[in-house]
Amino acid sequence: MSSDTDVSLSSYDEDQGSKLIRKAREAPFVPIGMAGFAAIVAYGLYKLKIRGNTKMSVHLIHVRMAAQGFVVVPMTLGMGYSMYREFWAKPKP
Structure with a gap:
């Protein structure tokens, strides 16, 4: 087998954790968005109990x-x- 085939097949051996870490290094703002989304949803669920007179839909x-x-x-x-x-x-060549 050629080395090109070995390199392309190695990406299939990658587990979810290492794939997430690799993608986070390529695009560092993605994990920030994911964490912010989870934090806002958790905060919204927490505030759901004490929302006062505000309708649930609002x-x-x-x-x-x-x-x-x-x-x-x-x-x-x-x-x-x-x-x-x-x-x-x-850099310019």
């Missing part, structure tokens, strides 16, 4: 919008960072 809409915002903002920053790395920070 509370859930606010939590959903906050969670989506915390995912979209890091994704946008990550795209900008990768564009910067690829187009402006690339």
